[in-house]
Amino acid sequence: MQSDAGGSATITATSHSPVCRSSRVPDFILHHYEISPFAAKIRAMLGYCELPWLSARTTPMPPRPLVDTLAGGYRRIPVAQIGADIFCDSRVICEEIAALAGRPELSPQSLDGTQRAFVDRAEMGVFFSLVGAATGWPLVRKVVADVGPLGLLRLLRDRKGMREGMSPDARPPQDGTTVVQAYLDDLEVRLTSPFLNGEQPGLIDFSAWHGLWFAIEVGGKSLLPAHPQTRDWFQRLAHLHSTKWRDISADSCIAAARDSEPRALPDSSDSDALLGQPVSIAPSDYGLAAVRGTLVASLPQRFILRRETAEAGVVHVHFPRARFSLEVAG
Structure with a gap:
């Protein structure tokens, strides 16, 4: 998968061909x-x-x-x-x-207590706030292109049921916009090196990145103009994964x-x-x-x-x- 902060959510590859049945099955x-x-x-x-x-x-x-x-x-x-x-x-x-x-x-085992708390926040309250921020016609068009109009209705019904079944501590925050803004401000302060993990990315980077990927690449939202350090970090991660x-x-x-x-x-x-x-x-x-x-x-x-x-x-x-x-x- 390869993308950038202004692109679309696509998967690309340096090699892409159907798998043929053989005696050797690749690992992952x-x-x-x-x-x-x-x-x-x-x-x-x-x-x-x-x-x-x-x-x-x-x-x-x-x-x-x-x-x-x-x-x-x-x-x-x-x-x-x-x-x-x-x-x-x-x-x-x-x-x-x-x-x-x-x-x-x-590995999650590499995180200290402070990093683990940050990752938990990024993948729960912040994540659901970013999913909410992604709502709009760009997201609808991508879903319809993938599963069709009836599939979109089924997906909305499925996600509604998932939200209703959430535990109280997993429910999205009421003021998602405030949560996202505070998160971006926090990232901007934390990014004193190329990555949150330092000179090379770690789990903390990928965990902090994927919710933003959904809002920006899938939802088409412009979230990073006022956060240059975060924008550059986002693009570094987006260009790592060919x-x-x-x-x-x-x-x-x-x-x-x-x-x-x-x-x-x-x-x-x-x-x-x-x-x-x-x-x-x-x-x-x-x-x-x-x-x-x-x-x-x-x-x-x-x-x-x-x-x-x-x-x-x-x-x-x-x-x-x-x-x-x-x-x-x-």
């Missing part, structure tokens, strides 16, 4: 749609790391038959896949990219899972009483659809569930602990 599959802000965050990070990846396009709203088969009904995008391991939520996906690229600064990607079909995604074994479980599983039991896991903030499976790993930062379907065989589905709730399956 991203299930995403073009205007998803959190998917933009992951695409930009993959490009910065110069990691090749496979693009499995999905729709902006359920039903998503392929993702449902692999991730058991998890409804948020993006989802990443490496063989028979499925990664839900961008926090877990960032951990995987950090490990693949040897860049620990891209990368190699290829399309992959749904059948090939299923084959990648079916023809692989989940990777070995970490040795650091704790003594969680639910290990080996049927459980249900769901986000605790928004998009609250639950996934069922058998808990096979309970780690300091993530849960791993075992699921089995006739189509994909056995898969391990990874979730972060933060902002997710785990309970015995009813």
Whole structure:
């Protein structure tokens, strides 16, 4: 994906060709749609790391038959896949990219307490305020071009239901315009180096960037003229992410899972009483659809569930602990 502060939300690549079925399945599959802000965050990070990846396009709203088969009904995008391991939520996906690229600064574990609080603010209250700021005809035209007029109506109904199901602490602020202005002012002060992380971008940069990407690139809003440091930072990130990607079909995604074994479980599983039991896991903030499976790993930062379907065989589905709730399956 490549864009700039005045361009449109498009995905470009240095290499783009359909994937052919072969004995070798490339490692990293991203299930995403073009205007998803959190998917933009992951695409930009993959490009910065110069990691090749496979693009499995999905729709902006359920039903998503392929993702449902692999991730058991998890409804948020993006989802990443490496063989028979499925990664839900961008926090877990960032951990995987950090490990693949040897860049620990891209992992949530690299953040100190102050940075973590900033990222939480950027990806909750500020993010939803920026999504609200993006509302307008440029956004409507992009959605209609992607899913058609009826798809737009379905998307609006879907997002309305998602908002109504939000936990109180996840609800968008009442005065989104004030929140966005304060955020831009804060970024302008923080940007004393090329990136928030210093000379090279870190997770804090990509987390602070993707909500602005949605408002500016997808919503067509002009937010940065009065914030030159933030504008330059935004453009640096926007131009980092030229990368190699290829399309992959749904059948090939299923084959990648079916023809692989989940990777070995970490040795650091704790003594969680639910290990080996049927459980249900769901986000605790928004998009609250639950996934069922058998808990096979309970780690300091993530849960791993075992699921089995006739189509994909056995898969391990990874979730972060933060902002997710785990309970015995009813």
